[in-house]
Amino acid sequence: MENIINEKTKQVLVTGKASDKKQAFVNALNKIAKKVVSEEPNLVFKVEPDTFEIEELKEISKKEYFLFFFFPRIRKTYEVRLKATVRIKMANIAKVECQKVNPDVQHQLLRI
Secondary structure, X not given: OOOOEEEEEEEEEEEEEEOOHHHHHHHHHHHHHHHXXXXXXXXXXXXXXXXXXXXXXXXXXXXEEEOOOEEEEEEEEEEEEEEEEEEEEEEOOOOOOOOOOOHHHHHHHHHO
């Protein structure tokens, strides 16, 4: 039987958003594997990031009030967009041949 495991390199663009800069990066990095698995037709079992570039990092400030007038405060949110280069190990299940079984023959064997 031949080897069905392949490896390739792919670039993925992901975004993350959170109230903390570190959490925004974590949210973006967690989306890498989900995006690779959803885009790849083969069975992916290892996604390893090689490099990632920060395309955009935003700090968005918004002023909030309690009951529309009292206690103003500034709330910050961070948005990051990353371009990641990942190495993917996958199994090409299209190459695997499936054994075909005739159900009539199987039922005759069970009756004996």
